[in-house]
Amino acid sequence: MTSETDAVSTAGLSNVVRIYHAVAGEVHALRGVDVDFPAGGVTAIAGPSGGGKSTLLSILALRDRASAGTVTLFGTDVTQARGPVLKSLRRNRIAWVPQRPAHGLFPHLSAIENLQQAALIRGRRAGGLEPAAALDLLGLSHRAEAQPGRLSGGEQQRLAVAAALTHAPALVVADEPTAELDDENAERVLSALATVAAEGTTCVVSSHDPRALRRLSRVLHLRHGVLSAERSGAELLRTREADAVIDSAGRLQLPPEALKLFPERRARVQIVEGQVVLRVPEGNR
Ligand SMILES: Nc1ncnc2c1ncn2[C@@H]1O[C@H](COP(=O)(O)OP(=O)(O)OP(=O)(O)O)[C@@H](O)[C@H]1O
């Protein structure tokens, strides 16, 4: 955990389960996720494709509903939020950048008009980033008059981030915001997120991108719908130590490098001087 845990929580999921009912059967995309996002800071959700990152983010951004569990935003249980309450949370307090960024943009408006519209919808929070400044921060000033359909995939992605950060609300949730970008533009996106986070906006992003993960102080690993390790991005690359998250059912998921040590998937659990030690059972070595 980071020192941010002392701060007020902006968002939290408690024992969140999401089951999709597909033609081929049920898909358990989230299997009891417990996580807290304190105010300010940027948290990344990492993990393999299909691990549940987009599912977790869309539930957090109130674009999708949990099948079970509790979603708390800004100190209120919003699991059952509907109608005007849901609409107001989505418009005024949460910025959502979907994995396919064009889905979040107004196609008939120019780049700058998209940001002006975002500011208008959000009610222009005092002190926030103005549309022109957001465009500049993301390196898009020269494309201000272009409509999203005339922008490249990476430009659309940066425009979607700029729209999210214009008068940034309390919570920004961005699904793979650097996926389409070269190093320079990925850096722009990460610095822009850090800028609004320093002013108190809580940012949650998903990423496979080592450039992003290396920079962030808090990285959670989501695999098969279960959160496993929590560590800083730099730690992730440097050390073999990681905190494993224990969910509310008491299950602990080992990070992949630890899991490799237990090919038989059996562990001997010992309590030694108040510490829990996991060993490969004698017969499995
Ligand atoms: N609408 C849906 N209907 C059925 N299954 C779905 C649906 N959306 C996602 N899934 C399944 O849920 C699981 C988690 O998907 P999700 O999109 O959350 O993963 P992800 O970690 O974001 O992957 P990626 O890195 O590829 O974006 C996958 O097995 C996926 O096939």
Ligand SMILES: [Mg+2]
């Ligand atoms: Mg995804």
